[in-house]
Amino acid sequence: MLNRRRVLTLGGLTVGGAAAGFLLPKGTPAHVQPLSDAHMGGQMAGMDMAGMLHHTGPLTPETTPPPVTPFTTAMPVSPVLRPAARSSTTDFYRLAIQPANVEIFPGTTTPALTYGGLFPGPTIRARTGRAVQITYTNGLSEVSNVHLHGGHTPQDSDGYSMDTFAPGASRTYRYPNLQQGATLWYHDHAMGFEADHLYRGLQGFYVLEDDVETPLRLPSGEFDVPIMVRDAHFDENAGWVSAFPRDTVLTNGKIQPYFRVAARKYRFRLLNAANDRLLKLNLNGTEMIRIGSDGGLLPTPVPETELSLASGERTDFVVDFGRFPVGKQLVLSDANAGPVLRFDVVRSAPDTSRVPDVLRPLPAMPPATVTRDITMSFDFTGATPVGLMNGKAFDPNRVDYQIKRGTTELWRIHNGDAAPLDHTFHVHLVQFRVVDRGGAPLLPVDAGRKDTVFVTAGNSVAVQATFGDYLGKYVFHCHFIEHSVMGMMGQIEIVP
Ligand SMILES: [Cu+2]
Structure with missing residues (x-):
């Protein structure tokens, strides 16, 4: 079982270290107390909510999960739910x-x-x-x-x-x-x-x-495969441990599975469903053709050899296994976590699918008539860190921004923290477009319609969205979920 006292002790060090200038290595576990807001779930008390730091380095694990031999389990594809x-x-x-x-x-x-x-x-x-x-x-x-x-x-x-x-x-x-x-x-x-x-x-x-x-005749049917990648940590009985490091990567719920493919094109719908992780995936240097982002198809396909996506983001991409002989194996690997999935080319197959040069043009954006600045940060001054949007922890009784229905707004999102505290910004209701990354070139993952965007420590991203149709309150928050739970969330209200 998890040694609670040891986690608490390490947690104190981590929080202190973070407050003192992020001196501890990435991967250090933390125990963070919940916000004492009455609206917060009581279950939070006693949870090991780290997420303060990205965990990329090795650390002596609190518990050791059962051993797994890589590539001995087939990757399942979740069944499609049938309507009642x-x-x-x-x-x-x-x-x-x-x-x-x-x-x-x-x-x-x-x-x-x-x-x-x-x-x-x-x-x-x-x-x-x-x-x-x-x-x-x-x-x-x-x-x-x-x-x-x-x-x-x-x-x-x-x-x-x-x-x-x-x-x-x-x-x-x-x-x-x-x-x-x-x-x-x-x-x-x-x-x-x-x-x-x-x-x-x-x-x-x-x-x-x-x-x-x-x-467009993109790969479809059985050749259109959703893949959910996330991480976790387990104890020796295969039970969840919420402390970090979350060093076991799950691909459609399995550890280092294999997936048998035909020698033809596949469309994969990749989701980073980790609570707090940046994925950087490569496929033995093989080309992965990005065709879609969070909100749908890109205007044109973008060949890549590394797919980078933060918690909450999606990328649709095509791999042409027809370039390889039957018997070929290719391993999808994360730059930090190592191998996550092996593709085994096991048969030939006809392929009438294609990746056209033009996918789906993006509509012109109306000009923004409102500009807002939103800073995401932590407050380390108290006994426990508190997540903030513009200096305030989430309060369900406070509306941060009222937005008139139909208005197009430019949001400049700032990460007010120092490395390694990256954030990933998500807003409900709309798809936005990333229009600026602090003057630097946009990242490949910024293309197309987005609802979640990675904001690295100390940097800024500008996004533009039109808030149409529906009225009422919606939240925006860091999609490193532990940050959000610690208060890094705000709300908008769409008004007539
Ligand atoms: Cu965050």
């Missing part, structure tokens, strides 16, 4: 939020929090213009809610942090799907519980498909 009913306009689903034992380590089980008993949750496949309605039943012993990350969603279906439902209760979310095709995901967002709930498994794909994509 269909009408002329809407697909109706039911999904239980429930504890379940899942097999992460071969031959043993891990008690997880799941959607429908699965980790990752079942994939919901929706079509632009056709509504989806999902009724969730909360089978946990704690409040829950569900946020559709990247969704353009009415306020009462957003999974707003304070809008939770009790154990035993049900809640129906309705998604109009009036946005272009994109790789979205759904996850818990219940105030104070979200870090723990995501960490223990409440996350799944929501793939929105679009008739506009059909004539």
Whole structure:
């Protein structure tokens, strides 16, 4: 079992070290006390919320998980959830939020929090213009809610942090799907519980498909594969340990799995679902052709040999395994964590798919009529660090910005912390465009429609968005979830 006293001791050192100028190496675990706000979930007390530092260096682990032989488990692809009913306009689903034992380590089980008993949750496949309605039943012993990350969603279906439902209760979310095709995901967002709930498994794909994509003839069907990459730390009994380092990488819920592919093109929908990690993935130097970002297809394909994405971000990319003979093996590796997935080319196959030179042009952006500056930072002056947006910890009773419906705004987002405290900024309701990165060239991952953007320590990013349609309160926050839970969150209110 986890040695609580040792974690606490190390945590004190880490917080002190961070406050004194981030002297401790990356990867040092921390124990951080919860904010004492009455609105925060009581479950936070006793949680090991690090996330203060990116953990890239080796550290003597508190616990040692069971050994796993690499590439001996097949990577599962989460099943597509079947509608309980269909009408002329809407697909109706039911999904239980429930504890379940899942097999992460071969031959043993891990008690997880799941959607429908699965980790990752079942994939919901929706079509632009056709509504989806999902009724969730909360089978946990704690409040829950569900946020559709990247969704353009009415306020009462957003999974707003304070809008939770009790154990035993049900809640129906309705998604109009009036946005272009994109790789979205759904996850818990219940105030104070979200870090723990995501960490223990409440996350799944929501793939929105679009008739506009059909004539492009991108790889589809069984050759369109969602891949969720995240990290965790486990004890010797394969139980979750929330302390850092989270040195075990899970790919669709398995440790270093293999995936058998045909010698042809595949479209992968890659999600970084880690609570707090920057992924830098390479495929033995093989070209990965980026075709999509958080909010859908890019204007043109972008060949890359490294895919970099922070927590919450998505990248759609195509790999042409037709360039390789049957028998070839390629390993997807993270620059810090090492191998995460092996592709085995096991058969030849016909391939009529393609990657056209033009994918989907981006519409012109209306000029911004409002400019705001938002600084993300930590306050280390107290006994425990507090996450801040513009110097203030999240207060559900405070609206940070009122925005008139339909307004286009430029947000200059600043990371007010010193290295290694990177942040990743996410706002609900809209897709934005990254328009500036402190005068430096934009990163490849900044292209296209975005809802989450990486902001490195001490640097700034400007994004532009039009706040259309829906009224009400939505949050913006750091998507390193532990930072958000510590207060690094604010809210907007869209008004008529
Ligand atoms: Cu952050």
